[in-house]
Amino acid sequence: MARQSGIIPLKGTIGNITFYKTKAGHLAREKGGVDASRIATDPAFVRTRENGAEFGRAGKAGKLLRTAFRAMLMNISDSYMSSRLTREMVKVIQADATNVRGKRNVIDGEAELLKGFEFNSNGRLGGTLYAPFTTAIDRTAGTLKVDIPAFIPVNMLASPAGSTHFKVQVAGAEIDFEAETFVNSSAASTELPIDATPTTVMNLAVNVTANSTKPLFLILGVEFYQQVNGALYSLKNGLYNALALVDISGMPASPGGGSA
Incomplete structure (x- = not known):
């Protein structure tokens, strides 16, 4: 190139x-390049076929995760997000210690490796929201939550130019990577002014299936708005809206102590 x-x-x-x-x-x-038919059959390219199979599996898993959170992803702007997520999904699959190369998958991998993934590299949550927060996933109840103590927005937010208000959002998803299905839910604060007035304590919780045996994912985001003549308008380009995976509960342990 x-x-x-x-x-x-x-x-x-x-x-x-x-x-x-x-x-x-x-x-x-x-x-x-090498002819595709040779790659598909030649023993010399067995590693290439194995890597290709797992890369394809990673891409499909990343697409399913993005679809589960699509409503929130529509409000951010990062043209390289899909490829970045696929790259991280490859690492999840490579952590599968159960299956042989070429057969490794997300279910037997380490989904927790995705924790901290930033969906928007232009507006990272870690560089946008400086207020402390805690997360919790109750698999038995099917509850995923984020708790944020009161904070002063003008001090604890790195807001883009032109923004006057913000909203904190959470979403949770229970994802079946084998059946390619998901259950999701979301919650959000009201639109709040970016000023020196302390917020109230935020306890944002969402629910999925109780006693789920599938991986659970929790994301946290901040969306910015501009007030014009008393009306609030979302900053449509989404360049600085932040969104990240803040907590993950992978496959629960089976009664025998191994992975489900």
């Missing part, structure tokens, strides 16, 4: 060179 440096950027293919545009600029690369 090489960067185009000419006055007029090219798009398309000339000979064995393909010219294309990305967010990183206009690039060029040489066509080539």
